[in-house]
């Protein structure tokens with residue numbers, strides 16, 4: 245995907261490429277929406293925000309769950325409470341994969357920091373399901389609004 249390659253650094257692209265098709269498509273759709281929402285603002289051409297959109301779900305790599313498995317993980321998390329995710333991720337088999345999936349934000353941030361991705365992309369991956377953490381990011385308010393509104397999962 246030429247556009248993605250023009251936005252991401254080589255190390256970011258290497259991670260992005262390892263996501264499954266479904267997640268790559270989602271990430272491009274989110275990034276295009278962010279670009280559209282920021283059009284005409286000073287942040288529109290800033291690659292930090294587009295890379296944050298492209299990489300926000302990269303932590304889903306760790307769970308390697310298909311669509312049905314994700315539905316299961318989401319339901320299990322809702323039933324047992326998201327706080328169980330850490331304990332589950334220490335277990336084995338499908339329980340472990342559910343736990344990893346529910347922790348994809350934190351795992352994505354870690355992966356991005358390890359490969360030396362842009363700090364903003366790593367920070368957004370870690371915070372994207374945690375509105376209480378958004379003020380501390382120090383991103384322009386319009387950027388956070390766009391990143392959140394563009395993400396439909």
Ligand SMILES: [Fe+2]
Nearest residue numbers: 300301372373
């Ligand atoms: Fe996510």
Ligand SMILES: [Fe+2]
Nearest residue numbers: 301395396397
């Ligand atoms: Fe997402």
